Amino acid sequence: MFSGQIERFVILSAPRSGSNMLCTMLQSHPDILCHHEIFNPKGVFYALSLRGGEFSVANDIRHRDAQPLSCLERIWQLDLGHKAVGFKMTHCQNQTVFSRLLHDSSIKKIILERRNQLKVHVSKLIAEQSGVWEDYGVSPPQARCQVKVDIQQLQTDIALNKSYYQHIRDTLHSSGQEWCEVEYEAIKTSSQQRIVLEFLNMSNAPLIAQSRKQTPRDLREVIANYQELLCCDEPALRSQLTSLEG
Helix, strand or coil, rough: CCCCCCCCEEEECCCCCCCHHHHHHCCCCCCCEECCCCCCCCCCCCCCHHHCCCCCCCCCCHHHHHHHHHHHHHHHHCCCCEEEHHHHHHCCCHHHHHHHHHHCCEEEEEEEEEECCCHHHHHHHHHHCCCCCCCCCCCCCCCCCCCCCCCHHHHHHHHHHHHHHHHHHHHHHHHHCCCEEEHHHHHCCCHHHHHHHHCCCCCCCCCCCCCCCCCCHHHHEECCCCHHHHCCHHHHHHHHCCCCCC
């Protein structure tokens, strides 16, 4: 049982950027307890192994939202013997907690970003259509669905994500904090994993992802208006359409 000072951390990521995958990878390390979205408006999502059990930092959503900072402290207190404890947050979640996390230099920040913003958007559309926001491979894969990409909505989503990440980096930079950058495209490489573990002062160990990707490599499989987008006068968009990143 670990009785020293734990490393506290938070994963900051736009939705559909691989944060569930990163959470399960970190949770696979024997010294790390990594929850998912504790402050999701629709639920309190603990580490997979603790769901459905007695573990709790809040009685329910109403309790969590009424006392968000008390619940935040309970996350760190209930370390279950681990040397590092953390969770993830996306934008549009509890702003009181978000601000506290950003300005507390003792909490380590891992910024996870996906370069291909088109795949971020398509992943969101697929999740909205299928109703499946988390896929951990315990059931048969979902049948491939097709979605239509609205260029204006895509650009709105890209701008929102860009603003979110810029705010985080500007805040951390202005307060002299260090943080760890993680690219979704390299999340399964040993070099990227080693960087994250060193940042958390954890021993190097292979990290195993439990979540399953929902967006196929070839976007022609799911974008109903793929050819229309190819004709769009946006070179960056055309490049992302043909990208084969995972």
